Amino acid sequence: MTVQPTRTDIPARTAAVISEYRGLEGPLLPILHGLQEEFGYVPQESYQVIADTLNLSRAEVFGVVSFYHDFRKAPAGRHVLKLCQAEACQSMGSDKVAAKIKQLLGIDFHETASDGSVTLEPVYCLGLCACSPSAMLDGELIGRVGDDEIGEMLEVIRT
């Protein structure tokens, strides 16, 4: 479970993550991934620390963070459920799967359940087209999503 960090320790923890990756060529993306892993999202308070270390502007860091939908600006729920909405999955009924899950969870895409249990996101191709419609729960791929799979996923989410 991700603990909401206090504002004061963000710069220090950010600096620790940066020092792990700053030796790499093109270290910004690895650092952002590292921060997302550390905090569950990329905190705004990290931008200036990254900018200072890599000698970039705050605007440049923000520009990169905002370009990639995968980098969060706020913590996600305890679980993250991604439903593929790309062409192959759509042709196999992913929109119906999405509608059902949205109804069961009571949230739309990009939203987090009010109890903080889950964040729902669309994704455009998980590379699992052969098993459409596909989904990903907490980094684990799930193929041929039907009612059974939905039920199993909800069980994981709710416990």
Added chain:
Amino acid sequence: MSLVHEIDYGTPASLSEKTVTLTVDGKQITVPEGTSIMRAAMDGGVEIPKLCATDMLDSYGSCRICLVEIEGRGGTPASCTTPAMEGMVVHTQTERLQAIRKGVMELYVSDHPIGHDIEAGTGASEFDKTIKQVGLTEVRYDMHGRNHVIAQNGAINPDFVEKDESNPYFTFDSSQCIVCSRCVRACEEVQGTFALTIEGRGFEARVRSGAAEPFLESECVSCGACVQACPTDALREKSVLEKGMPTSSEITTCAYCGVGCSFKAEMQGEEVIRMVPYKDGKANRGHSCVKGRFAWTYATHRDRILNPMVREKISDPWREVSWDEAISHIANEFRRIQDKYGRSSIGGITSSRCTNEETFLVQKLVRQVMGNNNVDTCARVCHSPTGYGLKSTFGTSAGTQDFDSVEHTDTVLIIGANPTDGHPVFASRLKKRLRQGARLIVIDPRRTDIVRSPHIQADYHLPLRPGTNVAVITAMAHVIVTEGLFNEQFIRERCDWSEFEDYAEFVSEKRHSPEEVEKLSGVPADLIRNAARLYARGGNSAIYYGLGVTEHSQGSTTVIAIANIAMLTGNIGRPGVGVNPLRGQNNVQGSCDMGSFPHEFPGYRHISDDATRSVYESLWGVTLDEEPGLRIPNMLDAAVDGSFKGLYVQGEDILQSDPNTQHVAAGLEAMECVVVHDLFLNETANYAHVFLPGSTFLEKDGTFTNSERRINRVRKVMAPKNGYADWEITQLMARAMGFDWNYTHPTEIMDEIAATTPSFAGVNYDLLEREGSVQWPCNEKAPLGTPVMHIGGFVRGKGKLIRTEYVATDEKTGPRFPLLLTTGRILSQYNVGAQTRRTENVHWHEEDRLEIHPHDAEDRGIRDGDWVRIKSRAGETTLRALITDRVATGVVYTTFHHPDTQANVVTTDYSDWATNCPEYKVTAVQVGPSNGPSDWQEEYDALARRNRRISGRLEAAE
């Protein structure tokens, strides 16, 4: 007068010497290789429509409006990114292209809130123009794009961004933005601040400042490059939105710093609407900073005094009088004082803010009319050591290069200068070169922005203790000589070999080694060695320096030391190298050139030189005094002693800008007639008997000479609100004192300067009209001026290497005053702030702060933002602390923009041994917590209020 139209070629010029010839729409056009088709076409008079391209920025190829067809090639390539090739046949107006452009433009318009039929914003943007150019008459899509309407289907639209009005000078309306990235690229490529970015991608993409913060809170420095680059009205000057587009313009020169940027003053009638940097300006090449671009509204500020005023005693309220009365009062008083106390009892101070012509007249007034040489200028307190040092070594008192030279520099050495704040437009050009890979050494007690800021990093920063410049630079010379890094061929050809041998022996002594110098400068020996090696072997090495060099007890010695290492390494006399003082004020170079010093005629010719004196004696019909007159500090000393009684101060606030404020006040108080000629009732005016209202740079014709010796035209765009241009006022004084001056226009004054000064012999207004600007020397040998000096030989013949013995300043730290105070400037404010404090620039810097290292602050129990008292042997003042590790331990720093701070109450009387330039940059101080203003501040505030009263007017509520 009409609008000055500048052609936008779409992409930057190619510097290639090889040319190619292509055909565009049937026209044969020859251009340098590497030129884009877009630029080549414009060269031949064919304008290709475009949105994301402009010639200030590298081509980008995103808007897809500038497409062309090329015979023998498929598709429709973008003309901005496709280089012209030999024999290419290009068509820019085919049916296919027109259809594509219309289709693309239609999509752009659909993403614009108002649409094609109603003009959005000003209706005069490039976007509006391009719609007409491509012939778009109807749009099939609706205009309710998600990012530019507040509500969608009745619901609040989360993608809508409110118009950003936070910057005092311009607005950003995201809904009018077409995300062409011109602003983002201008901020990166031209200004080098990187404050803007594109947030997100696809339909969500939009321009953002900082991390989606309002402009004012972001890293933005308000230089205006983005506003200039924006093809829509998304980024637009507030003055234009309020008053509409300007209808006429004139080219003129900014009156702030020594960069001397050319601007188009754009007006409606006599009202200035905006100032836009002029692309043909050779100093700024189309760029600007927040001061020149936006902070000109002081010209019409309500504090400006427009009527002459007189009073008997400085404790009386001011009495407004006619010009006649004021002028005759001055004439009578000056003559009375001279009768009673002698010819030398009065004098004048010329202004580095006024034109060359005005400065020339003030020194002429002193020499011809007053009959003495008691003339000095504010350069006394800034760059007088530059004059002395460079004249002794090279033979001329000026920087050696033009600003374009930086584009050929491989290694930059910056000493005691803070270009990003003090000379921002030059800093942008420098940063561009650094991003291209030039190396950088910075010698400065403070970690300034040029040491490290986005995409710029100094290879070596030497954070020396204030006052040890000579030791550090001599140590660099030690390394250059002892490690054999000097350029023997250059020295043998251009300098005196025996002088070199003497100098080499001197610097080779062990006491000048970096290891020894480390002990007193605090700079690790390794850093000095590496910096010296890089400077000596780093290709074209150029030195840029500022007041951190000159405002010391050994200012002149440091300038000589700098010249020495440039000569040692052969870095003189070609583009990309040289020794370049960054001049503080718009015309400080010019005021020095114009004979403002008590010992020099215009063109730096000594007063005792009979030939020069006879030139002026025969022209002016008087016998001139052959003895040098008094310098500013001497005038004040003499006033306290009772032998100096009258002073004419044009455009300088000596009370605030000269050292040891209390001594200046005592000197002024002892005089019987102080005439202050200024825009505002400045601090000096508190001690004046006559106040003459001055005119701004917008209200007169003339010339300014910038740091690169460039003589730029200043053009009158409105009638003087005070009635007269400053040169006319000096002329009135001369006439009232019995000399029949009859100049009808500054061009006649320039003709007199040219006729009497060899280095200006070729300068006249016709030439300036034709060439835009010229760099002196401009005469028979160099009819179009001299961009780079000392090519092939030094002005004085052989370059002179002079021993530079380090002598520590008498201003020393000790138990009572353990910290060293040094002073400087900030980007948004200018010097004593008389102008910038009367503009919206106060949003960036409301007060002077004392920068102090966290350790020193902790020792004293000072927290960030606390009021602190700063005390030196000379005086004390209070201000608020700013805790930062930009300054080293043992060093504190403040700016001097605000009169209530009175930083110069603290600075001492010590000055440069050669020129009396005050030692502003080193003062031993103690800092401690404080409850509020010092006694001096309170007394002074009361005095200032009393002395600013004008009878018949209520005191303005502050």
